[in-house]
Amino acid sequence: MLAEVLSFCREAGAEILRLYAAEIQVTYKEDRSPLTAADKASHELLLRRLTGLTPGIPVVSEESSSRPDPGAALDGQFWLVDPLDGTKEFLKRSGNFTVNVALIRNGQPVVGAVFAPVPNLAYFAQRGSGAWRQESGAEAIRIHTRPAVANRLRIVASKDHAGPEVKALLERFPTAEITSIGSSLKFCMVAEGRADFYPRFVGTMEWDTAAAQCVVEESGGRVLRLDGAPLSYGKRDWRNPAILTIGDPEFDWRMSVTGIL
Helix, strand or coil: CHHHHHHHHHHHHHHHHHHHCCCCCEEECCCCCEEEHHHHHHHHHHHHHHHHHCCCCCEEECCCCCCCCHHHHCCCEEEEEEEEECHHHHHHCCCCCEEEEEEEECCEEEEEEEEECCCCEEEEEECCCCEEEEECCCCCEECCCCCCCHHHCEEEEECCCCHHHHHHHHHCCCCCEEEEECCCHHHHHHHCCCCCEEEECCCCEHHHHHHHHHHHHHCCCEEEECCCCECCCCCCCCECCCEEEECCCCCCHHHHHCCCC
C-alpha cells in the first residue's frame, strides 16, 4: 500500500508543478488561508486514487467540502490528506511545500508519505517498517533521528507561525542553531537527524501533521502533546493542540517548555 500511496503523491506533485509554472490565481477560505487551483487539483487526484485503492476507507482532506464526524463515520480507520501543505510557500515560490498522505488506524498514523515536488524529495514510512528518504528517483535510504547534545542543538521553527512562545523557548538555548523552513519538511528534518527539536505552540490541523508524524516515529522520534502523550487523530474538530516534535526521546524537552505557556 505504501508504494501506491507514494506514487499518488508524485502524481499530485506533478499536477502542482504544472500549475506552479503558470500564473497563480488565489482565493481565500473562511479562515482567510489561501487556496489555489493547485490545492484543488491535488485534492481531486488524491481523492480519486485513494478511493480507488481502498473503496471502504473514508478520505478526509483539508480541501473536502464537508468532513464526517470522526466518532460517527470513520470506524477507526481513514485516510488523512493535505493536498498542498505550505500554500503560502507555494505562493512565494520557495519550493518548501509538500503533499501529505497518511492512513490513520485507531487514532494513530500507520502509513505516511510526504512529497516535496520542487526538489523531487520523498519521505515515507509504515508502522513497524522504518522511515525512508528518496530524492530525485535515487535509491531510497533509511533515516534515523540523532541523539541530542545540549550545547550543539539544532531547533527548527515555522517561517510563518513561530510566535512569542517559540522565541521564549529559543532564549533558553542560546547556543542552539535555529533553522526555519515551511510545511511538514520541519518534521522531516528531525526524522532524518538534521534537527533535534521542532516546537509548535500555534495550533495545527490533523492533516498538517499525520503523514510526517508517521515518518518521525518510525525514524526513532516522537510527536507529543505538551503532557507527553502521543498526538492522536480523529478529534471532533480536527484540531491539534500545541506539540513537540523530538528526535531524541531521552532528552527532557518537556522541562524546556515549562512556564512558557
